[in-house]
Amino acid sequence: xxxxxxxxxxxxxxxxxxxxxxxxxxxxxxxPSNFTANDFxxxxxxxxxxxxxxxxxxxxxxxxxSHLSAVATIIFVPIGTAIYLFQSRTWTAATLTFxxxxxxxxxxILLSSFLAASLIAGR
Numbered sequence: 001x002x003x004x005x006x007x008x009x010x011x012x013x014x015x016x017x018x019x020x021x022x023x024x025x026x027x028x029x030x031x032p033s034n035f036t037a038n039d040f041x042x043x044x045x046x047x048x049x050x051x052x053x054x055x056x057x058x059x060x061x062x063x064x065x066s067h068l069s070a071v072a073t074i075i076f077v078p079i080g081t082a083i084y085l086f087q088s089r090t091w092t093a094a095t096l097t098f099x100x101x102x103x104x105x106x107x108x109i110l111l112s113s114f115l116a117a118s119l120i121a122g123r
Contacts, residue, residue, distance in 0.1 A: 005056040009101070012049040016042065016105060017112040024116030050077045054084045063088055078102060 003011070019042040026038070051073055058065045066087055073080025081101060085094040 002059075003052075003056060005053055005060055008049060008053040008056050009104070012046070012053065013104060013108045015045050015049060017108045019045075020109055020112035021116050024113065024120060046077055047074060050081060054081070058084075058088065061088060 019038055022038050023036075051070070054065050054069065054073065065084060069080050069084035069087060071080075072083050082094075082098055085098050085101075088094070089097060
């Protein structure tokens, strides 16, 4: 079953939100400074889901994704996303999509953090 780009984006946002909630639940006084198992899972998951989103979006648009955007997505997801968007859209549409894509993720992180703080305060 092939998911469309919107469904993959929703999964990405939910995945990131779950990671924030897990971190807040396990470490209510703050995440330790070292690299945790949840950090690793989030790192891999964000790369894979962003990769899949680009593939689904490219398929929906009838284009192929460049090797540059594929490699950049593995190295640093926001740069890979920007490269893909600017290669697949006009600069205005790419800019708006980039801001919406990452703005939605930042909003999900903020809302998840607020929810986690509320849940921890209510313990």
